[in-house]
Amino acid sequence: MSATTSATLKYTLMRFGVFAGCFVVLYALVYFGLVPRGLGDSNVLWxxxxxxxxxxxxxxxxxxxxxxxxxxxxxxxxxHAKARIEANRAQED
Structure with missing residues (x-):
């Protein structure tokens, strides 16, 4: 796995962790009535x-x-990719 893929995966997992933490906290707030519930059965979607x-x-x-x-x-x-493309282009000329 390249360093770029590793950094991207790490960042993505950290973003998901922040989202999951927010979901748990907000679900608890809705459960205890501190944040309004959604309309009808839309509580989880809310x-x-x-x-x-x-x-x-x-x-x-x-x-x-x-x-x-x-x-x-x-x-x-x-x-690096741009440099390779430019080198290939220069080779063709």
Whole structure:
């Protein structure tokens, strides 16, 4: 597994962890009546949507270092790919 794939997987798992944590906390808040329930039987869907809305900005702030490291690794890989393409293009001329 390459370093880029590893960094991407780590970041993705951390994002999922933030989402799961938000889901558990929000579900508890809804269960105890501190946050309004959804309409009818939409309680779980309401908590899922609310978890996405809450976890997105939290991930943006809490995972900044991991996101920056991942983007640097991806940028290096893109630069290498561009250099290979340019070298192939120069060889054809």
């Amino acid at each position: 908590v899922l949507v609310l978890s996405v809305v809450v976890s997105a900005p939290l991930s943006f702030v809490l995972l900044r270092k991991q996101r920056d490291a991942m983007s640097e690794q991806i940028a290096v890989k893109v630069d």
